[in-house]
Amino acid sequence: MIYIVCHLLFRYLDRYGNIYNCFLEAHIFFLQVISVSVCSMVGLMEDHSSWDYLSPDHIKTPASNLGVVSGANNGSKEFSVSLDAVVPDDILERIFTFFPIASMIRATAVCKRWYGIIYSSRFLWTHMSPQRPWYFMFTSNESAAGYAFDPILRKWYDLDLPYIVKSCCFVSSACGLVCFMDNDNRSIISVCNPITKNSKRLLEPPGETLPDYSSIAMKADRLSHKYSITLAKSKQIPGDFARWDFSVYIYDSWSDTWVASMSEVFIGWRGGDDSVICDGVLYCLIHSTGVLGNVNPRHGLIMYDLVGRSFGTSLMQTSIPVPCSLTCGRLVNLKEKLVLVGGIAKHNRPDIIKGIGIWELHEKQWHEITRMPHKLFQGFGEFDDVFACSGTDDLVYIQSYGATALLIFDMMHKQWKWSMKCPVSKRFPLQLFTGFCFEPRLDIST
Amino acid sequence: MEVDKGKGEAEETRKVAEADRDTVTLKSSDGKLFEVSKEAAARLSTVLAGMIAGGSIDDNGTDLKQIGSEALENVVDYCNKHANSIPSAALISSSISFNTAPFKEPEEWERKFVDRLSHDALFDLVEAANFLGMERLLDVTCHKISEMMKGKSPDQIREVFNIKNDYTKEELEEIRQELAWAFYDD
Known part of the structure; x- marks a missing residue:
């Protein structure tokens, strides 16, 4: 994973010659080789203490518009007859089409009939409600583990991927499949479905x-x-x-x-x-x-x-x-429309980020969709001139490499929202995080 | 069969009157009568639309022997409410996300409509909607049931919906292990 760290920094260094990044890179080198003075390390930790955690206030969890989780049911309203006895398969299929993917998987454990419908019904998968894209966040440790955020149930799942190897950091996804490329020689390309682990x-x-x-x-x-x-x-x-x-x-x-x-x-x-x-x-x-x-x-x-x-x-x-001077740009496919998420550069300082904008390309013209409100931008704490961003369907996820805070922009409702706090916590100052989003699907394989 | 001429004429007159009326009368299995907007009934139910078009609507109450009075009352209530509600843009365009089925998010009043029902009434309504070919009502009720199941563990679902667990312990463990992350908080 240290490769990710180096890669993320290296790839922008040549362009911007950013001194701040140079420092970071030097310190990573220190972490690897232990050859830089202890003094500078202490200095660094002080500099970046704000990276450690965001205060809980930053990660607000407003009432969810992204999806509804039903509350506990009144015990007195339970069924007098068995649902299984009265409901035919086609009605069950219709009920399941409204499920988020996690509920679908849990439903396979209810009884054999439900398992059969979920894994074999063609109707179910062609009529399924669109699943909102999940965001998989991972960090610089040796394992292939990370957490995936489900914006419907607003939960993080402890998912491990078969193909996240140490140096994979080129990722693209479509229709439930995710494609990875390694950073070492860029010739190892794998495809997987993160939900079923088929790869x-x-x-x-x-x-x-x-x-x-x-x-x-x-x-x-x-x-x-x-x-x-x-x-x-x-x-x-x-x-x-x-x-x-x-x-x-x-x-x-x-x-x-x-x-x-x-x-x-x-x-x-x-x-x-x-x-x-x-x-x-x-x-x-x-x-x-x-x-x-x-x-x-x-x-x-x-x-x-x-x-x-x-x-x-x-x-x-x-x-x-691109529509204006950017520190970096990220391209996203939202319902087959090209969307650019860019770090807006300060006037005459192309390496300093002052905000984040979102534009949509329409007939070769950029149309500004929104700019991230300054308060939210500040909510990330330290924000580098480069950041992680991906999206599909109508959600855009934005994450600073330095922290686990995850901001979501909903294109349909034109709303910004923080995710729930990720269970991963930052353990050392230079720990970096990144991620990608994908559509959760059970029915597609490589 | 001998046809009484006078009765035939009366029948004829009644049919004309029926065609002019803007409501139809439906009769539940237990003999209760309900009036429903003809336009809404024809729009929302493929079965009722067929009966209206085919002239098989009885002015004294069209027999719906499969539907009890409580469920039929809800069906009629739903149709009449639907007739009065202005379809929102969301319902008309039904969200064009993806080229599979459109997502059928219920309207606010539809949510309230199903929220007040007991579990049994909800399921009777599902059956009635299924019988009458009422796609929209079927979606709204199935959506409601899906919401009742969504946050629950398999055990809770079995308990609430009175479903028998036909798995062995080993089988269940295998399913849970396969995609353990989805079961982590059960």
Whole structure:
């Protein structure tokens, strides 16, 4: 997991040369090699004591609008006849379609009939209420364990994933499946359903073996359950400071093969490590490398049509700038619409974050959806210029790498809400947390 | 069969009157009569819609032998309330999330409507809604039952809904171990 720590810091260092990050990185080095003076360590712990916990006041748990948990029932109102005797299978199926996934799993333990309906009914899974996406949070320890937050029942579950290995930190998810890529050589790509723990390791992707930057994105079909994964690699052309090779590879589950899809040379720009597929289009954030002078904003967005394959068009020429100067950007697919969550940079200080904004892309134009209220932004305590963010359906999760506080934005109701406090607590100052969101489903496998 | 001419005419007149009326009369298994808005009945129940269109509605009360008076009263109450309520935007668009079934979140008044029912009455209403082909009422009642089950452990569900546990201890343990996280607080 220390790789995650280093990775998270390294990947922004080259861009921003942020002194604050440099310090952090040095101290991580200290933790590893124990070669930095004790004094600076003490100083560091003091500096970041606010990271330790948020006061409970920060993690408010307002009455839930995200879902309703029924209260205790009046004992006198219990059934005089057995529900099982009077209710036919199709009514039971209909009742189960309203269940959150955890209730569904618990219901399999009620009786054999219920188990049979839940695991074999086709109707149930095609008519199921959309499950709101969960957020899986994990931290820098050696195990593959973490906690998953269920926004309907507002609970954290102690879930372990089969494929979170020490250095996995590229994640994408779609329709109940989650895809991971390792950070060491970026060739170990696995897919799993975190709910059923069904998993599969994919063939090694072709192309450049040690790209400087890479990102994965995933899409899945709701009915056929077929999925595709894109891998975008970016590598500086040897001996050339200006030019970067950018290429996209696509894996399809039905053919179980990787195909090289496109390649282009970018001048003064490089690919990043954030990409997402919305409605058949792959979107990637690109970064100005600075060789062409001061470009503002320093981030751009390229669009690659996976269906039409954008033959003959330059991705660079059709790219669009992000809406304003950002410290970092995160791309999210919300109901097949592209949403950008960005750290808004201070004027003339592109490495200092002053707030967080959310924009939606509509016909190549950015539309601002909201900005995080300042009070909530402050609620994170220490907030780095980079942060973890992911979303699906109509929820966006935002987390600071330095703490377990998790903020949720509901696109439909345009509401911000803190999650319940995560059971993980911070044990040392440099402990970092991250996470990803996924749709909880029992019926999809790799 | 011999047809009484006078009675036939009377029948005819009554049918015309019936067609003009904006309510229909329904009769429960125990013989009680209930008036319901014809428009709402036809809109909410596929079975009643078929009967109205097919002219098999009896002015003296259409027999619904499978439905007791308490359940029928709730059905009629629901239809009449539905006739008076303005469908909200949420109900019309039914939320377009995903391309499977639309999510059918109950309206505030529908929640209140089912909340006041006892467990037995709720289940009688489910049966009546199922019999009459009332999709919306079926969803609202099933949603209510799902909410009653949601936060409960398997043991509590069995107790509240009077369900027999047909698992052996070992089988149950296997199910719980498989996805232990979902059972952690039972």
